[in-house]
Amino acid sequence: MNRQTWLTPANLTSSGRPSLLPDEIERRLLSSVDIDLESSSTPVLKSGLLSLTSHRLIWIDNKASSAFSIHLSSVVKVFPLKKNLFHSPRVTVQVSGGQRSSDVVAVIVIRGKNNDVDEFYGKLVKVWRERFWEITEERESARIDNGGGEGTSRPWAPPVVGVTGILRKEQETWENTDKSLQDSFQDLNALMSKAKEMVSLAERMRQTLLSGSNPQNTGNDEEMGSKQEMQDWLLSVGIASPVTRESAGALYHQQLSRELADFVRVPLESSGGMKNLIDIYCQYNRARGTELISPDDLLRACALWEKFDVPVMLRKFESGVMVIQSKTHSDDEVFSRISDLAVKTYALKKGISPSDAAITLEIAPALAKEQLLAAESKGILCRDISPEGFRFYINLFKDIDVQDMYRIQEHSQLHLWDSATSSMWQ
Amino acid sequence: MQSLGDFKLPDFFNYPPYFTLQPVRETKEKQILMWKELILKYCKSQKIFIIGLEEEFPLFSNQKIQRSLNNEAREAFLSALVSEGRAEWIDRGHKRCLILWRSIQEWANYILDFVRENGLETDVMTIEDIRCGIETRGSDLERIDRGVLMQALKILEQKGKAAIIESSSADTGVKFAA
Structure with missing residues (x-):
């Protein structure tokens, strides 16, 4: 099968x-x-997801492991929609094979029952006719035309005389209105594509910042802080083409789930591999701009992760707090960081509070508390509840010999604690 | 090293979590074990028999670190002693606890040994003589809890080592067998 010529x-x-x-x-x-070839009876691409975008038709296999696309600019003709009782509806398109081979006629067989075929066909034709991929070029050329032709557009205006004059005057007004209307719509289009540019600009700046901050880590804290802030701002600028109910239909939650998995990667990296679900909800919606999703949609999208091979997961703590964490995030690593923190001199003396841990682990205090409680249940920490608050200490109970309770073993954590605190009791 | 009177406190007495009842099972078991041991040791050294839950008890708070056990923790530690036979609730409401830093049987043996060593066999002693008399001064029998003493004497009576003489006019007396 000669796929390459028309499928990319x-x-x-x-x-x-x-x-x-x-x-x-x-x-x-x-x-x-x-996706079949009309000339052949065996399907070329079988039972996958088809995404119609402003530029392409993208077919993705069911496991979401490979994809092929047909650029709409290579579609020569869209044949009328074929529907009958005995077959799945099919859309036939003629695809240019490029210079070296002849055109092929590809058949899109829509077998899923939940699909609104008519709407899809309408969209396809509309998108194909809009030729959105050419808009940038057109805008460029339009600007050149306007700039060059300003002085010469009306070298001689005929005098306004008699009925013909009035009619011509009327005609001119008409044309002007029409033109300004068109202009304003073009402005709107320009604005829309400008918005896209802004998003890509933001993304580009973020990349620059990221690459720029690596080689020289010597910059002072304030500078690093502002860079960090800048990055956060840029990050939240947006998702250029969010999955919506309208575009995805029955596949909404499935696709939302995948989009979310892509989105959370960066916020997770910057927050130690774990983030509160509520924080993600806010960030995600901010990135989506106007296409907001409900908390319920978010939960359903997260729940679907179990079925996909994505690098993130939803986790529920015993207290009911829900977080999103990357699968590479390991509790053991967090625990070892917590126990390192707990044997620092000031922690041996005064214990650690959730906010202390939040700073060290670079996560939110509420999450830090969950992690401390998890470390407690592992026997790493112990709690101390007093009027001063709720604090955690390294677990010394296990180091104490009940038969000989005055004994302090060398190199034990008990010994460490004892030498750190003995000066406090003088 | 900190001490309460002449009692030397272990270092962990200044460890704040020691005064918060731990929720994690394994840790809590160890904590209870440590408290049981410390209470028995302290009561033995200070000859304390009764701990009242709602009264001040020096061991249950540490001024240095400003921590003290709450009622739930106090009751948990004392209940652990009770379930092991090392203490008894005196009242139904679990407000007062008798600490048996020696079990009743051990007390019976102690009394027997004391009587033998001091040649008090065949003498008749009143309960008050035993608790406050010259003979027992300096021994563990000095200021022994009355209830504990009576229970120990009853064990001796059952074994034929002593005879308890009840009297309506005077204090209860006991005659040890040779």
Whole structure:
């Protein structure tokens, strides 16, 4: 099968969402779609997800491991939708094979029952006609035209005389209105594509900041802080083409789940591999801009992670606090950091509070408390409740010999604690 | 090293979590073990028999670190002693606890040994003689809890080593067998 000429392999994100081109927007998703060649009876691509974007048709296999795309610019013709009782609905398109081979006629067989075929077909035709991928070029050329033709556009205006004059005057007003209307719409289009540019600009700046901060870590704290802040701002600028109910339909939660998995990667990295679900909810919605999701949608999206091979997971602590954590995040590592913290001199003297741990672990205090409680249940820490508050100490109970309770073994944590605190009782 | 009177306190007495009842099972078991041991040791050294839950008890608070046991913790530690036979609740409401730093049987043996060593066989002694008399001064029998003493004497009586003489006019007397 000669796939290469008309099907291009497409990239996927780590959680199986198509990675979109600059300016590309996802318009519609369909499930259980085959792509066949009209000339051959065996399907080329069988039973996958089809994503219609402003630029391409992207077919993704069911395991979300590989994808192929047809760029809409290579679609020569879209044939009328074929629907009958005995077959799954099919959309036939003629795809240019490029210069070296002849055109092929590809058939998109839509087998999923939940799909709104008519709407998809309408969208496909609309998107294909819009030629959105050419908008940038058009805008460029339009600007050149305007700039060059200003002085010469009306070299001679005929005098306004008689009825013809009035009519011509009327005609001109009409044309002007029409033109300014068109202009304003073009402005709107320009604004939309500008918004995209802003997003990509933000992304680019973030990359620069990231790469810039690595080689010289000697910068003072304040500078690092402001860089960090800048990065956070840029990060929250946005998701260019969020999954919506409208575009994804029945596949909404599934796709949302994958998009979310892509999104949380960066916030997780900056917060020690774990983040409160509520924080993620706020950040995610902020990144989505106007396409807000409900808390319930978020939960359902997280719950679906179990079914996909994504590098993140939802975790519920005993207290009911829910967090998102990356699968590489290990509790053991956190515990060892907590026990390191707990044997520092001041911690031996005064114990550690959730906010102390939050600073060391670089996570939110509420989460830090969960981690401390988890370390306590592992026997690493012990609690101390007093009017001064709720604090944790390294667990010394296990070091004490009940038969000989005055004995302090050398090199034990008890010994460490004893030497750190003995000066306090003088 | 800190001390309460002439009692030397272990270092962990200044460890703040020692005064908070630990929720994690393994840690809590160890903590209870440590408290049981310390209470018995302290009571023995100070000859204390009764701990009242609602009264001041020097061991249950540490001024140095400003920590003290709450009632739940006090009751947990004393109950642990009770379930092991090393203490008894005196009242139903679990407000007062008799600490048996020697078991009743051990007390009986102690009395017997004391009587033999001091040649008090065949003498008749009153309970007050035993608790406050010249003979027992300086021994563990001095200021022994009345209830504990009576229970120990009853054990001796059952074994035929002593005869308890009840009297309506005077204090109860006891005659040790040779």
